[in-house]
Amino acid sequence: MHRDTRQRRAIRRALEEAGHPLSPQELLDLAQEEVKSLGIATVYRNIRALQDDGWLETVELPGEPPRYEVAGKGHHHHFHCRDCDRVFEVEGCPGNIQAITPDGFKLERHEFVLYGLCDSCTGS
Amino acid sequence: MHRDTRQRRAIRRALEEAGHPLSPQELLDLAQEEVKSLGIATVYRNIRALQDDGWLETVELPGEPPRYEVAGKGHHHHFHCRDCDRVFEVEGCPGNIQAITPDGFKLERHEFVLYGLCDSCTGS
DNA sequence: GGGTTCTTGATTATCTTTTCCCAAGAACCC
DNA sequence: GGGTTCTTGGGAAAAGATAATCAAGAACCC
Numbered sequence: 001m002h003r004d005t006r007q008r009r010a011i012r013r014a015l016e017e018a019g020h021p022l023s024p025q026e027l028l029d030l031a032q033e034e035v036k037s038l039g040i041a042t043v044y045r046n047i048r049a050l051q052d053d054g055w056l057e058t059v060e061l062p063g064e065p066p067r068y069e070v071a072g073k074g075h076h077h078h079f080h081c082r083d084c085d086r087v088f089e090v091e092g093c094p095g096n097i098q099a100i101t102p103d104g105f106k107l108e109r110h111e112f113v114l115y116g117l118c119d120s121c122t123g124s
Numbered sequence: 125m126h127r128d129t130r131q132r133r134a135i136r137r138a139l140e141e142a143g144h145p146l147s148p149q150e151l152l153d154l155a156q157e158e159v160k161s162l163g164i165a166t167v168y169r170n171i172r173a174l175q176d177d178g179w180l181e182t183v184e185l186p187g188e189p190p191r192y193e194v195a196g197k198g199h200h201h202h203f204h205c206r207d208c209d210r211v212f213e214v215e216g217c218p219g220n221i222q223a224i225t226p227d228g229f230k231l232e233r234h235e236f237v238l239y240g241l242c243d244s245c246t247g248s
Numbered sequence: 249g250g251g252t253t254c255t256t257g258a259t260t261a262t263c264t265t266t267t268c269c270c271a272a273g274a275a276c277c278c
Numbered sequence: 279g280g281g282t283t284c285t286t287g288g289g290a291a292a293a294g295a296t297a298a299t300c301a302a303g304a305a306c307c308c
Contacts, residue, residue: 062237
């Protein structure tokens, strides 16, 4: 069904090597290091294809277009650096979430987003 | 500087009475109950004006266009109902957030979003 | 009450992100 | 190797949200 193309390999490799969620544009820039003719339409097409395969997951952050990361990483959250605009993974999950859920509401899932400066951007 | 118009009064009242964040379209629908000729452009204009006055705050949720709520409510988070698509306020804040921040990262703020069914939509 | 200035409503424009289109090129299979 | 089918690249187009334009209407001030 899906063919093994240079473009698709470059896109997959960029996502694996980045190790953190990438926007379509970031993904294009990284994958173009391997296949410089790569176009943005191909990035979007492959994002969809890899999502359909279950290989890729969408990371939505408030007020931002979606980013994408390799699927199957288990429960985690994200840290958004306000300086370099990159998104990092955060292990673990804070305290008792059910406790703050209003009475009568059914909690099904949650998202947690940290903001600040990443280790590369703390100018100290 | 700012004049006291029927439209602006209706928009403010809708936000106050709703008691939870509203999208521009939700705001239009509610304020039209009072001023039926109200147009969407006026809603957007007044959102900006009320933000500039510090009366209104933006609520950004993952993968959603912004909603707006009356400013000055103190720290809180939000619950997004997947059925009616409305957003509710959540009091309190879970456990130790600093504890899960990666080493070397500077935590400045955080957002927390709960998902599930609100009390009106739990069909039980 | 009347003039000045701000605001409104409707439409059009803009902006950003994502998808479509299609001819050219590449992968796969026998 | 050659044919079939899928994929690509680039530009045009769609989609959704927000802003600009402008004539008409409303608020404010004396």
